[in-house]
Amino acid sequence: MTLRLFDTATRSVRDFVPRVPGKVSMYVCGLTVQSPPHIGHLRSGVNNDVLRRWLIHNGLAVTYVRNITDIDDKVLAKAVEQDKPFWSIAYANEVRLEAEYRALNVAAPTYEPRATGHIPEMIELIQILIERGHAYAAEDGSGDVYFDVKTYPEYGALSGQRVDEMLPAGDAPDRSKRDPRDFALWKGVKAGEPANAYWPSPWGRGRPGWHIECSAMTWRYLGAEFDLHGGGLDISFPHHENEIAQSRSAGLPFARYWVHNAMLNLGGSKMAKSVGNVLDVEAIKQLGVRPIELRYYLSAAHYRSIIEYSEESLREAATGFQRIEGFIQRATEVVGEVEPSVFCAEFAEAMDDDLNTSAAFAAIHDVVREGNTALAAGETKAAAGALASVRAMLGVLGLDPLDPAWAQGDSASGGLRSTVDALVALALQQRAAARERKDWAAADAVRDQLKQAGVQVEDTPHGPRWTIGSDK
Template sequence: MTLRLHDSAAGAVRDFVPLRPGHVGVYVCGATPQGAPHLGHVRAQVAFDVLRRWLTATGHEVTLVRNVTDVDDKILARAAEEGVEWWAHAYRFEREFSAAYTALGVLPPTVEPRATGHVPEMVELIERLIARGHAYPAADGSGDVYFDVRSWPEYGSLTHQSLEDMEPAADADPRGKRDPRDFALWKGAKASEPASASWPTPWGRGRPGWHLECSAMAGRYLGERFDVHGGGLDLRFPHHENEQAQSRAAGDGFANYWLHNHFVTMAGEKMSKSLGNVLGVPALLREHRAVVLRYYLVSAHYRTPLEWSPTSLGEAEAAYSRLEGFVRRAAERLGPGTPAGAVPAAFAAAMDDDLATPAALAVLHEAARRGNQALAEGSGAALLEAHQQVRAGLAVLGLDPLGEPWVSRAGTSDAARDALDVLVRARLEERAAARAARDFATADAVRDSLKDAGIVIEDTPTGARWSLEGEQ
C-alpha cells in the first residue's frame, strides 16, 4: 500500500512520492524559545517523529531539519523584562525544549540550525527577491525590507485565501509598506533594542523577519525543493503561507507536501500561554511517566484536536500498561534474543492512511490480547508472533518498552518506578479478574499483599491507581 498524507496545500490526502527514491527531506518548525515548553509544543515534534520513524521503517533514509528561532520580538521583550541578555534567555529555554523532546523519546534531528547562524543565507535570499521584483526596502529609512504580496499572484494558495480577505501584517510599522499586508523580510535596528541583536546588511543593521528564517534554513540544508514541511496548525497562516510565497517567488520549488498537526485543547480552547491554559512538560513529567505522555499524544490522529481532561493521563497509563505488561511478560517467557518481527498488515495499512495512529494502536491492542491468550494456553508460536508484532508496532510509535530510549534508562529512579509499576499492575489485573468473577476473597488478598508491601490502592472510575505509602 502507498503512503498517503494530507497535504494542506491541496486540501486533500495525496499519495506520497519522494522527490528522490529512497530519500525523504523533512523540515519541521521547531522552538521559538520565549519560555518553557508546554504540551502543545511537544505534540508537533512527537507527530513528526512518528512520520520519520514510519518512513525509516518502510525503507527510506530521512534527513530531518528542525530549526530554532532564537531571536524575535518576544524573546527580546521577555529578556528585557528579566534583565538578562536576549541570547542567554533564548538558550536557556532552547535547552528546556530539547530536554522535553528527549524525555518523550523524540529522535534528534539530522541538523538543528539556529536562525542567528544563517544571516548570510537570509541576506542572499532577500537580494534574490529584490532582483526579481518581489521585495523592496522601505522608503521611510527604517532599514526594513518587505515582501510585496501583490507582486506574487499565488499568494494565499497554501491557505486558500484571497488577498482581499487577509488582515494587515502586524509585524512592523505600516508606514514603510506599499500594502498593509506586505510582511517583513528584514527589520531595521531600533535604538530600544540591544545592538547585539542586529547584523550588517546592504540595507543597514537589523535582524531577520520570522518567516524569512525558515526559508533560508530549509534551502541551506534541504535544497531549493524538498519533500515535506511540517508544523502546528497555527503556523499555516501567516508563517507557512509567507514561507512558501517568498521561497517560490525567489525561484525555489520549496515544499512538495505541507503537513499540519492539530492543537492540544482544554475545554475546546487551544493550549497557549496567552490564554493561560498551558500544561508545562516539566511539571507533567514530575507526575507521570514520559512514555505514558507520549502514548497520550500518539493516541489521537495528528490532524484532530486532542482534548485534555483530568483523567487523560490516567486513561493513557492504563492503556499503555496493557501493552507494556504483555511485552514484558512475553519477553520473560520467550527469553533473550527474540528475533525482530514485522508490523501487522493492518498496522501498516493504518499508518499508510495518513498516519492513522489510533487505528494502528487498536491493531496492537488486539495483537496483545491474542498474545496474552497464547501465554495462558502455552502456545509458543502464537506468543512469538504476537510479541514480535506488538514490539515492531510500538517501535514505530516510539513506545517499545524494551527499545530505545526507554531501555537505556534502566537503573535510574524513573526506570525503577516503571518496573515497579509493571509488577503492581500485573497484580491489579489479577485483582480485577477476581472481582469480575466475584471471588472477593482473592481480590482482598491481593490488595492486602500490596498493602503489606507499602503500596496503597485507590479505586477510581477509570480503574485502580496505586501509590507508595506517604505519596498520597
C-alpha cells in the same frame, strides 16, 4: 512505497512519492525559544517523529531538518523583561526543549540549525527578492524591508484566503508599507530593543523577520526543492504562507508536500504560552504519568485531530499503554527475549493511510488480546509471535518499553523510574521476608500500601510482578 498523506496545499490525500527515489528531505518548523516548551509543542515533535520513523521503516533515507528560532520579537521582549542577553534566554530554553524531546524518545534531527547562524543566507535571499521586484526597502529610513504580497498572485493559496480579505500583517507600522498586508523580511534597529540583537546589512543594522528564517535554512540544508514540510496547523498562516511566497518568488520550488498537525487544546483553546494554559513534561510526571505514557497519549490520536486535554483522558491513555506493557512483561517472562518481527496487516494499512495512528493502536491492542489468550492457554509459540509483532509495531512508533532509549530518557529526566524501581524492590523484599516467616498480615499490609500508592503487585510462578496504574 504506499504511504498516502493529506497535503494541506492541495487539501487532498496524495500518494507520497519522493523527489529522489529512496531519499526523503523533510523540514519541520521548530520552536521560538523565548520560554520553556509545553506538551502542546511536543505534540508536533512526536507526530513528526512517527512520520520520520515510518518513512525509515519503508526503506527511505531521511534527511530531517528542524530549526530553532532564537531571534524574534518574542525572544527580544523576554530579554528586555528579564534584563538578560537574548541568546542566554534562547539557549536555556533550547537546552530544556532538547531534554524534553529526549524524555519522549523523539530522535534528534539530522540537522538542527539556529536562525542566528544563517543571517548571510537570509540577506542573500532578501537581495534576490528585491532584484526580482518582490520586495522593497521602506522609504522612512527605518531600515525595514518588506515582501510585496501583491507581486505573488498565489498568495493565500495554502490557507485558502483571499488577499483582499486579509488583515494587516501587524509586524511594523503600516505607514512604511505599500500595502498593510506586506510582511517584514528585515527589521531595522528599534528603540527599546537590545543593542546586541542586530547584524550589518545593505539596509543598515537590523535583524531578520520570522518568515525569511525558515526559507533561508531550508535552502541551505535541503536545496531549492524538498519533499516534506511539517509544522503545526496554527502557523500555516501567516508563517507557511509567507515562506511559500518568498521562496517561490526567489525562484525556489520549495516544499512538494505540506503536512500539518492539529493542536493540543486545554480549556477549550490552543495550549499556548500567550494564553497561559500550559503544562510541561514535569507537570505530567507529577501526576504519576510517565514520559512513555505521555508519548502514547500524544501519538494515539490521528495527527490531524485536535486533542482536548484532560487529566482523565491522559490517565485513560496511560492505562491503555499499561495493558500493552503488561502483556510484553508477562510474555517476556514466559518466552524470553524475542526479536521484533513483522507487523500485522491492519497496522501497516493504517499507517499507510495518512498515518492513522488511532487505527494502528487498535491493531496493536488486538494482537495484545490474542497474545494474552495464547499465554493463558500455554501456547508459547503463538505468544512469542504476538510479542515479536507488538514490539515491532511499538518500535516504529517509538514506544517499545524494552527499547534502551526509554531507560536513558528516565535518567535524563531525573531518574524518576529508577528511583521508583529501587523503592518498590525494597518493599517487595520486606514482603518476601514477611511471607518467609509466615507473617501473612505484614505481607498483605505491604501489598496494600503499594496498591494505595498506585503500584499493583501480581504473584507469578516467576516471582512477584509489579506495575504502576490501575488493576482493572
